[in-house]
Amino acid sequence: MLLEATDIHKTFQEGRETVHVLNGVTLSLARGEIVSLEGPSGSGKTTLLSIVGCILTPTSGRVVIEQHGVNAQHQGELARVRRQYIGFVFQQFNLFPALTALENIEYALNIKGVKGAAAQREAQRVLVAVGLAERLHFLPRDLSGGQKQRVAVARALAGNSPLILADEPTANLDSVTGGQVLEMFRALAKQENRGLLIVTHDPKVRAVADRVLKIEDGRLI
Amino acid sequence: MVDLARKNLLHDKLRFVITVSGVAFAVTLIFVQIGLFGGLLDNASVTIDHLDADVWVTSSKTPNIDFAHLFPETSVQRVRSVPGVARADNLIVSFMFISLPNGARENIEVYALEDFNRWHFPWNVVQGNLDDLRRGRYFFLDESAARRFGPFAVGEYREVLDYRLKIIGTTREALSFTTTPIGFMDYRIAQTLLGREWVGRTTYIVAKLAPGADAKAVKAEIQRRLPHNDVYTTAEWSRQSRSYWVDSTGIGFNMFMTVLLGGLVGIVIVAQTLYTSTMEHLKEFGTVKAIGGSNGDIYKILAEQAVISAVVGYVLGLIPAFALVPAMAKGGLKLVITPELMLAVFVGTVAMCLLAAMVSFRKVATIDPALVFRG
Known part of the structure; x- marks a missing residue:
């Protein structure tokens, strides 16, 4: 199994009040599998994504990625897991505005330890794969919303991270572009045998997902 | 990357x-x-740094080059007799009044030696021959004086301490911390101008060491022979003259x-x-x-x-x-x-x-x- 999250609880302290955001969530994801995680606002889906993405630590529960238990207490260990196993796609794209499409991918690869010509080759490969061969040297401001999201997808795929986590990847795209991005996403995930967890409100995501999970009040239903 | x-x-x-x-x-x-x-x-120390001396003898507690005090000029004989001293001379440094053509009186700071060439001083002579200073009531004036005193030229006369002296040369870069223009004249002329109190007295003795002489040892020996004076190496005296202004002002x-x-x-x-x-x-x-x-x-x-x-x-x-x-x-x-x-x-x-x-x-x-x- 690529990802196993077991009995995940997460509480936040808001003033004197303890808010239970996740209440014993258990989920798993295999390589090559696409899972859609749906739920209303405040249901805990982004918190769950943050925890399985090793960005947040659970209050209790266990996260295992590729048979490696994640030591949630150590920030350096969490950063290492993110570098080695996880690619992110964000709702707001989160590209670096001062870097070209190619440099955005190269920089992410540099962080993962891939440098020089190897990083450049891999960045070109993934950008070509997402259909941006003609836009390698464009700054994000010169790209459309769909093209930006393609760069973001390419960044997540670069470096062979087995687990791709996407937060509302179509929220800022029109329906046609969103559909195209999802199809591309699905094709690449299947072709490259990556596990893909998509948090979304968008019903179109169901069409590309192998499995749909629903979350409400911090519980999978 | x-x-x-x-x-x-x-x-x-x-x-x-x-x-x-x-x-x-x-x-x-x-x-x-x-x-x-x-x-x-x-x-504050440009004159010290350029005068070709290794050791300076001052009166006791002289704070810096500009504020000199008097002591007997015969002390120079004792310095000359110290082993390791190649030569030693008296040096007078003193402020003097100078009358300007417009009637105003200003100050100049005079450096007086018997033989300027021997000490390669002043170091940047623009006009004139330093040897001529010994021939009469003459003096050199630094070009920077023009800013304070107005234009002047070689061959003109000025009254210094009410004595009429001829400007026979000019120098460059001879400046003082006090911004008072600097002039150069013969040692005996300076004593004459300064009056009775200065007869047989000087403000400094400058000494050049023989090649290979140990500056510390020579300095210590001079100090032993002149216990009522202060003795410095050039570097020490230069530093003291600079630090005086830093510390006191x-x-x-x-x-x-x-x-x-x-x-x-x-x-x-x-x-x-x-x-x-x-x-x-x-x-x-x-x-x-x-x-x-x-x-x-x-x-x-x-x-x-x-x-x-x-x-x-x-x-x-x-x-x-x-x-x-x-x-x-x-x-x-x-x-x-x-x-x-x-x-x-x-x-x-x-x-x-x-x-x-x-x-x-x-x-x-x-x-x-x-x-x-x-x-």
Whole structure:
């Protein structure tokens, strides 16, 4: 199994009040599998994504990625897991505005330890794969919303991270572009045998997902 | 490696210009303040540094070259008899009144020796022959006197202490900390002009050591033979003459405060712009963390940005500082920018900018990578 999250609880302290955001969530994801995680606002889906993405630590529960238990207490260990196993796609794209499409991918690869010509080759490969061969040297401001999201997808795929986590990847795209991005996403995930967890409100995501999970009040239903 | 730090810094050109302008302003300010201070201190000891002596004998507790006290000139014989001394002469340094053609009376600071050429002093003669000073009531005047006294020329006469003396030569770069113009005349003429009190008395004895002589040993022996005088090596006397003005006038503290303020201005500007930039790029730094980057990766970005700002600001600050050197000279001020000062200010500028960047380090350390999920 690529990802196993077991009995995940997460509480936040808001003033004197303890808010239970996740209440014993258990989920798993295999390589090559696409899972859609749906739920209303405040249901805990982004918190769950943050925890399985090793960005947040659970209050209790266990996260295992590729048979490696994640030591949630150590920030350096969490950063290492993110570098080695996880690619992110964000709702707001989160590209670096001062870097070209190619440099955005190269920089992410540099962080993962891939440098020089190897990083450049891999960045070109993934950008070509997402259909941006003609836009390698464009700054994000010169790209459309769909093209930006393609760069973001390419960044997540670069470096062979087995687990791709996407937060509302179509929220800022029109329906046609969103559909195209999802199809591309699905094709690449299947072709490259990556596990893909998509948090979304968008019903179109169901069409590309192998499995749909629903979350409400911090519980999978 | 993709240089995110440099690209981010240059991406917002206006902010970059503001940052380096702040650094450049601070650098220019520091160069001008320290350079002027250095120039002033240079004046305080420029005559000591150029007179070809190794040892100076002063009356007891003489604070600096300008404020000399009298002692018997026969002491020079004792100095000449010390083993290791190649030659020794009396030197008078004294302020004298000079009457100007417009009737005004001003001060000049006179250096008087029996044989100027023997001491390679003054070191920059523009006009005239120093040997002629021994031939009568003549004197040399430094060109810088024109600013205070108005134009003058070789061949003209001036009244010094009510004696009519002919200007027979001019010098350059002979300046004093007090800004009083410097003149040179024969030792005996100076004694005559200064009056009865000065007969048989001098203000300094300067000594040249024989080749291979141990300066410390010679100095100690002179001190033993002249227990009521003070004896210095040239370096010691030069340092004392400079430090007198630093310690007694508050000019050193004033310079320190200005440099400190210049540094603070730089730190505040760089810290403010870097911090604002950090706040605006918070989500990007969150993304760096989310994709596996550490706080160290972000510190490196901020540090590199600080160093780039420092280097560019330093160069931009150095150019006007150098441009001010001739402008200041026209106003009679010496702005001294030495390679050592350039290196020290460069290191200080980089340190200043890194210190400023550390304000942002604190913010970065607390960035929650989960902010990348917020809209």
